[in-house]
Structures are given as C-alpha cells and as structure tokens.
Amino acid sequence: MHRLTTTQAANVHVIFVAFETLRKPRDVDALIPAWSLDLKTWQKQVADVIKEQKGRRSLIIIDTTNPLSATEASNLPALLSSFIGPTTSLLAVYHLDVLHRPQGCGHNAYAPAPLTLLKYLATTIFTVHALQHVLACKAARDRSHAEPLFGLEEGTEGVLQGLGANGKQEIVLEMEHRRKSGRGVREWFYLPLQPAPKPGVSSGTASTTHATKIVRSGILLLEDHPQYRTPEQEAEAQAGNGGGTFELGLTEKQRRDREGVVLPYFDAQKGGGDGGRILYDMGSEDDFDEDEDEI
Template identity: 40%
Template sequence: MGPTTKAQHERHSILQLSNVLNLRNAASPFTIILDSLHQPASPLVAEMIIRGLSRKTNIVYVSFERKFSHPALHTIQAWTHSSPTNLLSAISTALNPHPQSLVLIDSLYDLLVDKQVDLNDLFQLIAVKHSSSIVGIYHTELQPPPHDAPSTYAPTPLETLKYTATTILTCASFAQVLEEKRARERSVAVATTGLLSEAEGVVQPLTAPKNTSTPTSTDISKGIVIHAEFRRRSGRSETESFFLRRSAPTDFSTPSGALLREFAILLSRHPSFQSLPHSHSEEQDKEQEQQGGGSEMNSTFKLDLTDKQRAARENVVLPYFDAQREGGVGEGGRILYEMGWEDDFDEEEDEI
C-alpha cells in the first residue's frame, strides 16, 4: 500500500532518493543521470562519490572526458582501450576483489556509440556477475548522427537507456526552475535558452538573477534540482522533484564517516520556491485542505439554488405534461396532435 497522507508521501520520496544516492539494498541497479550545458551532473556525481566512499564502497570510474581523477577511485581511461572486449575486461578486473561496487560512466553516449559496447554484456558483467550498480551520465545535447541508426525506426541510444533504466535523474538549474515557475504563474511563455532557442551565439547558462525577487546567485550555487523517476519491478513509476544542496563536513560523523542525516528535500519545501506567488488553483486547494476537504465540487460557478429559484423550478410546466395526467391513473401517456393545413385527412383510412 502506498503513502496515504502528504507527510507519508514526503518521507517515502526522500527515502527512495536516499537509497539511490547511498547505494543501499540495490535500490537501483542501473541509474541514468541526464544533464545539460545549463546544469552539469558533476555536483550530483560528486555527492554519490562522497557517500560511496563514506560507506567504504569500491568505486570504478570509467572516464571518457577526464584524464585525472581522485586517488580513492579506481579510474579506467576508456579511450586507451581499442575494443569493447578490452574495456569490459578492464572493468571486470577492477570489480573482482570486491563483493559489491559502483561503476560510474561519465559518458554513456561514447560507451554505446563510439566504443560500440553492447548494453546486455555490460549488465551481465556488472549487475549479474558482480552484483554491483551502474550509474551513467548522458548529455542530452548529444544527438547521434543519422548514419549511425541501422534503420529509420530504430530507437535512439537515449530511448534505449530510458527503457532499461531503473532510475532516471534529470539535473536542472535551480535558477531556471524558479524562472519557469514564475513564468507559469504570470501565464507567459517560458523563455528558452541555449540550444532550445535555436539561435546562433554563445550558450550562456542561466545562473544570475534577473530581478530582486530571485534568490541571490550564492544561494543558487549551493545546490541543484533533481527530477527523479523511480521505477518498480512491477513497471509502476513514481516521479518527484528534489533539491540537493552541497554536502558539508558536518553532515558526516567524524570517526566512521557515515552520513548523519539526509539533507535532500522536496523542491516544494525549499524556502525560495515557496516564496514565489501561487496560482489561484493552488490557493483553492490549500483552502480546501484547511477546511477538511469536503465532498462538493471545486468550481468557480455557484451551483446551489436559493429557495425562490427552487420554487420557481418546481412550478415550471413541462411540454405535453397534460397528456400524462389526462384520463386518470392507469391510462398511461397519450399523444396530443393538432392537424395543420398541410395534413391530408383520409376518411377511409380513418374508418379502417
């Protein structure tokens, strides 16, 4: 049974995200992180690495974009391997001494398109053989060239990854989320930036405030927005938006390094998000919740009638109502018809 109250739903959603970030109980064998130029996935990946190292988890970093990495990570330079077999062999060697590990891939596009690694072979090696989790980053701006598709109806690599993933985390800029919410409240079109605007020039991320009501840039740089989609084994999915701030040393215990308390919150709970004006429908929903719900329909029209209107409705005579009462009870309904000048009255047919 799912959560029934708002508080239970909030605790349930935060627990799901916490299990994915902390790699607990194999909550998500295959997690996809979707990022863009406006909001890279580096803050989220750094948080997962910090939490993994705090739990003494073996982290294998398959790098396509970075030459240097943290010494605590087992880094595999993917571009140095000429074939998919050699790359999978290097990953297997890094996973062998440990019972459970985390495999981070900083570019799933390069893994599937450039290296031509079979996705099924990757799952069999990491998830099945070594009982480990996979976290891969996919840059949404990267689109495969047309000649890479074997046919017109073949799915793109991103569609294939979304179909097989157990959790999809989409990174979004907190400043952009606030601007989009403010535009929706004003009933104006959301401004498109970057590649979506289809304009030539330099792509500049939206990180600075435009007016006084927008939070300062220092508040925005402290965290990112995560639009999460959790998929169960039954196929049912749950979606929720979170705000994840940067971790601090005080969030972890000094002797063991374990996380003291989950600091990811729902996006709707963030003070800057709550300070924006709400729409009329949201205000009505809040008033209805404060009044204890009610069974009446939530509408802008007044549907109830006054005593005078109810009496006038009862005195209205319906068409041909006299035919239902003529002759008393038991006769049933009759047809009242008055002949006009265009009707031809035939006496013979009338006699028959």
C-alpha cells in the same frame, strides 16, 4: 548541463570508466581510461576489477555514454547489462544535448535511439536542472507566460550556456524510479551541494566541500523549497494554521500572564513522599485549638 556527483557510501568499491575525464575524481577507487582503450580492453579491465572484489559491493560509473552509443548503438543494452550483477550497480551519464549520430553504414535506421534503450534499461533516471532555471520557468508558468529557454535553446548566436548553469550551491533533481512492482515514482528534489556554513567559519573556507558531506546536509522535495513556493503558500506554511475560525494562538501578554500563575499547593507536587498530609497555613484570624487531633 548534466553531470552527476558521486558520494562514496560505506564499503562500496567505486570503478570509474572515463570517456572524457582525465584526472581521477575524489573517492574513486579505480579509474579506467576507456577513452584511450578499445572496447574489449576496458571491458576486460572492468571485469577484472569486479572479480578482485570477491563479492564486495561495487559501483561502476561511466562518465558519458554518448561515445558508446554512437559506436555501439545496437549493442548498448547488452554491453551495459553485462556489468550489472547482484553486487554491482551501474551509474551511467548521458549528455542530453550532445547530438546522437550513429556511425558506420551498418547502422539500422529502424533501431530505437540509444537514449530510449538506456531509459528502458534504467531502474532510476535522474535529470539534472539548475535551480535558477527551474525557478524562472515556474515563475513564468504561475503567470501563464511562456517559459523562458536557456543555453542552446535560447537560439541566440554565440550562446552555449545560460547564466546560472552548473551552480555549485545547489541543483534540482528530477527523479523517475521504477519499483519492482512496476509502479513508477516521479519526484522533483532540491539538492544543496554545499553544507551550511558552520558558525565561526568564514564562508570562504566553507567552500572546502567534501563530497561525502554534501548529501547529509539535507535533500528536500522541490515543492518544499522556500523559493519554489508562491508567497501566499509560504505565508500559509509559516503560520501553520489550519484556517479555522478560532484563534488558537496566544498573544504575548496572555502568554506572560499564564507563566505568572502559581499553581495551588505547588510545593506538594514536589512531593514529601510520606503519604497523604494536610498542609495548612494558619491565618491571623485562626484560633488554634489544642484539643483537636494533631494534624
């Protein structure tokens, strides 16, 4: 299931255009119930809210573009682009598994699918995966097995979702970002959704997650995730050894011996600060000569 959570960055006005959400999500400044309004009305409401911001940065979130792509199939790019400006960004969610079926007889059979248009329009595309499913697929790939299928794809009667979907602990993000230069960046990320439990706080109360805390708690590349590596890679990463023929480390005894060594003239290094001096401890066999120059 594909679903995005939002974080509110500092001083960004968040406008939520709801097609399937009834209650205002946390951190959202304006909720526009587009499901109950016609196209012109909610378009105007969004435009009005943006105008009110007078140049303050705003983020428009559309909770699903599937109904729009059915009713406004040919008009979709123009419609969405009309909101985007120098101070406005748009985050639109498209459910990949909701079947697209354009409505009306006026539909052009030769027009590209809405998803194709949306992907063409987008600067960044995030596809959300469940970690459990990604790991299971990788384990199968590593052993050259066929990758398992989940949810609807399982083809089991009565199964809508695979177990492990929509985990609240973590998700995997597949990112495709198009730079201005035209070069694309493709990367897979691991995103924990729960901050690490603080010491002294029971795990039960740690689940009181605030959306803004979530991202700070550490996004990392999927290939750096301990569970994604094979045990061999993991052991290698733990050892941190380049694989040379020398033993660069120390044994425990060597380390203790090294710590026990007292460097010569250690107190001199603490510094007397009065220039060069000769420090000499008289031994029992030394014969003190009064005639010699004073030390």
